[in-house]
Amino acid sequence: MTKRKTIEVEEYIAKCPKEAQGGLVKIRAAIRAAAPGATERTDYFQMPGYSYPGFDYDGMFAWFSFKKPYIRLHVRPPVIQQHKKELAGYPATKAIVSFPMGKPIPGTLVKKLVKGSLKVMKDRSK
Numbered sequence: 001m002t003k004r005k006t007i008e009v010e011e012y013i014a015k016c017p018k019e020a021q022g023g024l025v026k027i028r029a030a031i032r033a034a035a036p037g038a039t040e041r042t043d044y045f046q047m048p049g050y051s052y053p054g055f056d057y058d059g060m061f062a063w064f065s066f067k068k069p070y071i072r073l074h075v076r077p078p079v080i081q082q083h084k085k086e087l088a089g090y091p092a093t094k095a096i097v098s099f100p101m102g103k104p105i106p107g108t109l110v111k112k113l114v115k116g117s118l119k120v121m122k123d124r125s126k
Contacts, residue, residue, distance in 0.1 A: 070098035
């Protein structure tokens with residue numbers, strides 16, 4: 001991970017409302033823990049994202065963003081559908097789960113979703 005890319009992610013978080021920044025830092029930490037060595041970048045969709053080289057979609061497998069009143073985790077389909085029961089109570093689309101700002105980010109669940117997204121990416125490359 002280059003220092004410049006890390007700074008870009010820190011700048012993204014700093015531009016968000018103060019009440020969202022703690023949750024964004026926590027979701028970032030959970031993604032990084034689930035995918036050590038992944039490249040952290042902001043050039044794909046203009047939000048913080050994570051990639052490994054050599055895969056489709058430029059190796060992108062997870063992103064996070066803020067859209068009031070939610071801190072959102074973006075993963076590859078069909079990960080959300082595969083964890084539907086665990087995500088009950090959280091607004092979700094095909095590829096995005098939204099965590100209410102001001103409530104604890106479920107780090108273990110975020111890690112599980114990120115790992116699922118990585119698996120989808122790697123399985124598609126076979």
